[in-house]
Amino acid sequence: MFPIPYIARHLKRALTLRPLSVFLTLLACSLAGTLLALSVYAVDLARTASLVPVSASSMMVYIKGRPTTEAIERLRQDLASLPGIERIIFIPRAEGLKRMRHWLGADNPLVADLEADELPDAFEVRLDPNHMDQAQTLAVRIGHLAAIEDVRYNQGLMGHLAGSYRGIMTTGIIFAAGLILCLGLIVFLTVRVSLEGRRDEIEILTLLGADRLFLYTPHVMEALGLCIAGAVLGCLLAGYLVEALRAHISILQGVMGAFNLWQAAVVIVLCMLLSLTGVGLALRR
Amino acid sequence: MIAIENAAKVYDGGVTALSGVSLRIEKGECCCIQGPSGAGKTTLLNLIYGLERPTSGSVEVAGINPARASHATLQGLRRHMGFAFQDFKLVEGWSAYENAAVVLEMAGKPRSYVRSRVWKVLEWVGLQHRMYERAADLSGGERQRLALARAVVHTPEIILADEPVASMDQMSAQVVMNLIFRMHKRGMTVIIASHGKDFLNEGTSLIRLNHGMIEDA
Numbered sequence: 381m382f383p384i385p386y387i388a389r390h391l392k393r394a395l396t397l398r399p400l401s402v403f404l405t406l407l408a409c410s411l412a413g414t415l416l417a418l419s420v421y422a423v424d425l426a427r428t429a430s431l432v433p434v435s436a437s438s439m440m441v442y443i444k445g446r447p448t449t450e451a452i453e454r455l456r457q458d459l460a461s462l463p464g465i466e467r468i469i470f471i472p473r474a475e476g477l478k479r480m481r482h483w484l485g486a487d488n489p490l491v492a493d494l495e496a497d498e499l500p501d502a503f504e505v506r507l508d509p510n511h512m513d514q515a516q517t518l519a520v521r522i523g524h525l526a527a528i529e530d531v532r533y534n535q536g537l538m539g540h541l542a543g544s545y546r547g548i549m550t551t552g553i554i555f556a557a558g559l560i561l562c563l564g565l566i567v568f569l570t571v572r573v574s575l576e577g578r579r580d581e582i583e584i585l586t587l588l589g590a591d592r593l594f595l596y597t598p599h600v601m602e603a604l605g606l607c608i609a610g611a612v613l614g615c616l617l618a619g620y621l622v623e624a625l626r627a628h629i630s631i632l633q634g635v636m637g638a639f640n641l642w643q644a645a646v647v648i649v650l651c652m653l654l655s656l657t658g659v660g661l662a663l664r665r
Numbered sequence: 666m667i668a669i670e671n672a673a674k675v676y677d678g679g680v681t682a683l684s685g686v687s688l689r690i691e692k693g694e695c696c697c698i699q700g701p702s703g704a705g706k707t708t709l710l711n712l713i714y715g716l717e718r719p720t721s722g723s724v725e726v727a728g729i730n731p732a733r734a735s736h737a738t739l740q741g742l743r744r745h746m747g748f749a750f751q752d753f754k755l756v757e758g759w760s761a762y763e764n765a766a767v768v769l770e771m772a773g774k775p776r777s778y779v780r781s782r783v784w785k786v787l788e789w790v791g792l793q794h795r796m797y798e799r800a801a802d803l804s805g806g807e808r809q810r811l812a813l814a815r816a817v818v819h820t821p822e823i824i825l826a827d828e829p830v831a832s833m834d835q836m837s838a839q840v841v842m843n844l845i846f847r848m849h850k851r852g853m854t855v856i857i858a859s860h861g862k863d864f865l866n867e868g869t870s871l872i873r874l875n876h877g878m879i880e881d882a
Contacts, residue, residue, distance in 0.1 A: 383770040385779070389763065581756045587716070588754075588815075589743030590771050 383594060390598035391605070394574065405570050405606050406613075409651070412563040413614020414621075416556055417647045421618060421639055423552035426545040428637070439515065439533030440471075441503040441522055452501070455527050459503060462521060464514050467506040473499040500529055560654050563610075567603045567658025574599055575662065600659050607655035608648060615644040666692040666823070666854055667713060672722035674708050674877075682708040684877040685722070690856065692822075695849040695867075698858045700874035706858035707751060709874070710825045713856065714748050715739045726823070744772060747816030751827040753808045757801040761792055761811050764800055768819045786818045787811075789844050791837075805832040813841055823854045830859070838863070 395402055443455065452470060459468050471479070474496040481491050505522070507515060519531045575582070582595055619639035626636050667690040674683040683705045690696045698706050711717040712724045715731030724731060729742050747768075755764050762783055769779045787793045790810035792803075800808060809832055816824055826845060830838035842864040849855045849868075857868065873881040 383773070385776055386767065386770045393758075581758075584754050584756055585767065585771075586740075587743070587748070587750075588768055588771065589740045589746075590767075591737065591740050594771055 409610020410613040413611040414617045417618030419552045419556045426548040438506045442500045442529040444529045466508040469504040471502045564658045568662045571662035603655045603659045607651040611648045611651035668725045672719040675720045695855040695869045697868035704874040705877040746823040747821040749813040749816040749826040753812040755800040762796045786814045790814045826857045
């Protein structure tokens with residue numbers, strides 16, 4: 381049975397004797413909780429994006445050098461032999477320049493003095509609607525053909541996120557590990573300060589026969605309380621930030637979901653585990 | 666209940682506090698240990714409570730040797746004893762109530778019981794009006810009474826009192842000794858160590874200690 385009045389008195393004493401320390405610890409926990417929540421959100425968003433098929437319907441395939449008509453025809457056949465391609469349209473460089481002037485405006489300095497010979501010939505490859513989720517694989521295969529200079533297609537934001545999933549996940553894990561270490565240190569130091577403040581008290585209670593559970597439960601509760609409060613505040617702040625981004629940047633609305641309860645649960649559980657680790661380390665010393 | 670066989674205690678500096686002390690205190694006994702300062706009274710109580718280990722000989726309390734017991738066993742044994750320390754060992758920043766209540770909280774007693782029991786015991790020692798004062802703000806005599814209240818509040822099987830009336834006036838001392846003897850009449854085993862001779866004749870046995878040896882029992 382937990383000595384609840386004794387723990388409550390300890391917590392009250394901690395709040396009244398060192399309010400600034402408790403406030404700063406809570407603030408640090410909240411900031412770390414916010415960053416942890418955003419890391420979890422970013423990784424989860426990238427993971428979700430990686431599960432969504434890429435929405436490209438066509439891609440531009442740029443040809444190396446100045447190919448002959450025969451070479452262009454051979455290349456067209458090579459492309460046609462690949463799965464998932466519905467239609468291949470050859471776009472000579474003059475046509476390419478015309479399209480660029482149409483998109484950018486004829487007066488645009490980027491294209492105003494541009495000569496058609498400075499551009500490559502290209503194929504516009506239209507994808508079969510049933511194979512659109514394989515655009516990335518197809519682009520890689522086309523890119524490996526000897527006569528091909530470059531392959532470009534519009535992945536959209538989700539596509540970019542999906543392509544960067546591993547990078548985002550690795551960065552997120554490193555960032556989260558750093559935050560967890562910082563939060564663990566905060567808990568460790570808070571408990572050490574609290575233990576130092578109770579040195580005489582612990583000595584006397586030990587003389588009276590107190591066991592370790594009785595002596596140290598208040599510290600575990602204090603650290604858990606601070607970490608959980610920090611994690612909850614952090615999740616609320618992260619949720620607010622995500623909503624603010626969605627509200628002010630319209631392009632993100634279709635891509636970013638709200639910060640959800642599962643993500644909050646992951647953050648809170650992580651904070652609880654590391655607070656227990658921090659307390660454990662502080663009490664072992 | 667308490668058996669001490671040929672116990673000796675020599676401190677690091679070579680000072681002999683106890684030498685060949687053998688003693689047997691039965692359950693329900695009230696043993697008074699009397700002797701001048703430096704006679705070894707506190708050391709003897711510390712050996713019984715497991716605060717110190719004998720250099721030679723053995724000490725057994727309720728079948729447990731405190732010097733050889735594990736930390737958990739020793740702490741369990743201590744929870745069945747009450748020790749009114751000579752230097753009180755009160756948590757200075759805590760109120761009188763908190764100092765007395767903590768022993769019951771350690772034992773997992775319900776809050777209502779803790780409240781009523783602490784109130785009653787503080788009333789016995791005349792401290793109920795100072796219940797919410799910090800221990801640091803109490804006078805020497807009050808602190809001594811509070812230390813005794815903490816030692817008896819959980820109705821332990823054994824009460825050890827080291828100079829329980831040393832810093833009290835005659836009237837307060839009478840109140841405190843009456844309380845101790847009342848505990849004894851309730852069946853508790855009581856060991857009182859004192860340099861003075863007052864009140865000690867009311868115990869069931871009297872041991873005179875001098876230079877670490879039993880002079881007269």
